Amino acid sequence: MKKKVNGYEIIEVFEQFSPKNLAMDNDPVGLQIGRLNQKVEKVLVALDVLEDVVDEAIREGVKLIIAHHPIIYRPLKTIQTDVPEGRLIAKLIQHDIAVYVAHTNLDVADGGVNDWLAKQLKLSNTKVLVPTKEDRLKKLVVFVPESHAEKVRIAMAEAGGGQVGEYSHCSFTSRGTGRFMPVDGADPYIGEVNELEEVKEVKIETIIWDSTEKNVINAMLKAHPYEEAAYDLFVESRKGNMMGLGRVGILENKMTLDEFIDFVKTQFDVPSLRFVGDLSAPIQKVAVLGGTGNKYMKAAKFSGADVFVTGDVDYHIAHDAASMGLSIVDPGHNIEKVMKNGTADEMRNRCAEKGFEVEFIASSLNTDPFSFK
Structure with missing residues (x-):
């Protein structure tokens, strides 16, 4: 149901x-x-x-x-x-x-606006154009009574915990004994106030990211039976995922700028667009950024892109791009x-x-x- x-x-x-x-x-x-x-x-x-x-x-x-x-x-x-x-x-x-x-969180998100734009242009081997944030890798360790271990583990996984590459629901468990004494004012799920309690517990370890931390911890606390859940959070020394604005990738088929302009108009369903560059120039590596891309013209050039697809390009920025030898295709802000x-x-x-x-x-x-x- x-x-x-x-x-x-x-x-x-x-x-x-x-x-x-x-x-x-x-x-x-x-x-x-x-x-x-x-x-x-x-x-x-x-x-x-x-x-x-x-x-x-x-x-x-x-x-x-x-x-x-x-x-x-x-x-x-x-x-x-x-x-x-x-x-x-x-x-x-x-x-x-x-x-x-x-807004920009959906631009930056993995699988968000800029990835959808890159997919629309059929780009492969895409990378972030303008890094804005490292999504750090962390380890969440939580101690749960055996009766609720599966419930907590599944709740964390469904909230985004344990996502490693192409694998989900990754975790490790070990068993031991938890000890605690509820004091005056406590409302314990297990045990009595002012009496030392020993409980068979499961230690669950899973990987989370900065971007999923809040949701995973909230899900864990909601599924956990204890009034005060015991958990630890450690920042991993391994480098996390670099996230950011725009994408750079390779076209499925090499084409001239003239052909690429027609391709962009078709893929984004726009009747016309502005461009900068030689119509006979070869295009294979493409930078794309939804919205207004004026601030990121140099990033597009330094990425090695042959053309930068973005919106709202200013007159003087267009001159700068032309002097750098970077073609521009501006189909407008609305391609978002x-x-x-x-x-x-x-x-x-x-x-x-x-x-x-x-x-x-x-x-x-x-x-x-x-x-x-």
């Missing part, structure tokens, strides 16, 4: 995939409007939260929107309901629709729309594994403000 869930449970699953701590400094991510403590049967995934997107959510009976671009980017001084911004917020509140934002189906598919699979009764809908609306003539 499938389980009905609330917003907190859905976001807990989402943050296993795209933790908030991956976001760039001062990036407003997380819950921005509404509440999560209500039953959620449908979730709308949107690139932008505009009024017609909110109307779509209302028509679909949605109670939660997961969006990429923040609806509140700067602090609000007033909320006037007779202007577009205020009317939008008022409509969300009136219909009790929560808005949760995953890949996150709609990408997020919906990812969450559909993750929630199905947990038996959650929730539907994920990718917004059908085009929110690109630009038109081409």
